Amino acid sequence: MLEISALTKRFGDRTAVDKASFVVTEPAMIGIIGSSGAGKSTMLRMLNRLTDASEGAIRFQGQDITALTGRARRKWQSRCAMIFQQFNLVPRMDVVSNVLHGTLNRRSTLATMFNLYPREDVETAIEILDRLGVAEHAAKRAEALSGGQQQRVAIARALMQDPAIILADEPIASLDPMNAQIVMDRLRRIHDEDGRMVIANLHTLDTARRYCDRIIGMRAGRIVFDGTPAQLTTGVARDIYGAGADFSESATSTAIEQDEAERPAARMAEPA
Numbered sequence: 001m002l003e004i005s006a007l008t009k010r011f012g013d014r015t016a017v018d019k020a021s022f023v024v025t026e027p028a029m030i031g032i033i034g035s036s037g038a039g040k041s042t043m044l045r046m047l048n049r050l051t052d053a054s055e056g057a058i059r060f061q062g063q064d065i066t067a068l069t070g071r072a073r074r075k076w077q078s079r080c081a082m083i084f085q086q087f088n089l090v091p092r093m094d095v096v097s098n099v100l101h102g103t104l105n106r107r108s109t110l111a112t113m114f115n116l117y118p119r120e121d122v123e124t125a126i127e128i129l130d131r132l133g134v135a136e137h138a139a140k141r142a143e144a145l146s147g148g149q150q151q152r153v154a155i156a157r158a159l160m161q162d163p164a165i166i167l168a169d170e171p172i173a174s175l176d177p178m179n180a181q182i183v184m185d186r187l188r189r190i191h192d193e194d195g196r197m198v199i200a201n202l203h204t205l206d207t208a209r210r211y212c213d214r215i216i217g218m219r220a221g222r223i224v225f226d227g228t229p230a231q232l233t234t235g236v237a238r239d240i241y242g243a244g245a246d247f248s249e250s251a252t253s254t255a256i257e258q259d260e261a262e263r264p265a266a267r268m269a270e271p272a
């Protein structure tokens with residue numbers, strides 16, 4: 001259903017994603033791991049068409065995604081909704097209106113300007129908020145909610161678009177462990193109950209192991225691992241992160257970045 005072939009992104013003479021290829025035949029929950037600068041965000045941004053690929057192809061259910069322009073590109077961005085580490089809500093706007101923002105693509109400019117949302121959309125938004133356990137906060141300003149609650153509102157906004165794919169770029173990197181678990185549990189449930197594909201960039205190995213059916217490991221722009229959590233042995237993880245023999249199972253990419261800072265040879269993949 002989703003086919004990525006030799007997808008490449010260059011920024012000047014830096015290759016952020018280098019001939020990445022993978023195929024997803026049925027909706028799955030996929031985690032992308034790798035150290036900072038490995039190309040994970042760039043990969044998701046190309047999938048969502050926020051960034052244009054330099055080379056290669058993305059096909060979804062037979063459609064050439066890389067070729068889409070204008071309205072067709074915006075439609076794809078609705079089918080392939082993205083959530084971000086920093087939630088990207090409008091802080092002073094109430095929670096329901098933030099969620100209804102997910103319908104902007106299909107509403108007229110006039111309706112948008114005057115905040116005229118159809119009643120059934122408002123009801124759907126509340127139902128989705130309820131599903132995510134934050135309906136009681138519907139009337140509050142987004143900025144009044146905790147980080148974990150805001151991320152659930154961001155997921156609700158994504159669901160409002162009824163997407164086939166949810167792309168999550170480090171969705172729990174700003175959250176404490178308890179809220180991180182709540183957000184990952186919700187994403188997993190959305191996958192299990194709705195059959196939506198979820199592709200998440202994840203900072204910590206244990207999260208990827210625990211929640212994902214399939215893990216893709218990136219290093220210096222290349223896919224260096226693609227398999228199940230069981231196949232992701234400590235040795236494989238060490239290769240993905242370019243980490244030394246002191247690498248431990250509980251290590252996170254944050255800990256590894258610090259290791260890399262001390263090892264100049266491993267800095268290639270880091271931002272300039």
Ligand SMILES: Nc1ncnc2c1ncn2[C@@H]1O[C@H](COP(=O)(O)OP(=O)(O)OP(=O)(O)O)[C@@H](O)[C@H]1O
Nearest residue numbers: 011016035036037038039040041042269270271272
């Ligand atoms: N807009 C840009 N202009 C120039 N270089 C960029 C741009 N975006 C990303 N890069 C570079 O591309 C490489 C991959 O970056 P990317 O953000 O995709 O990595 P990442 O694995 O998501 O890292 P992190 O976990 O730190 O977010 C890095 O070397 C980065 O500096």
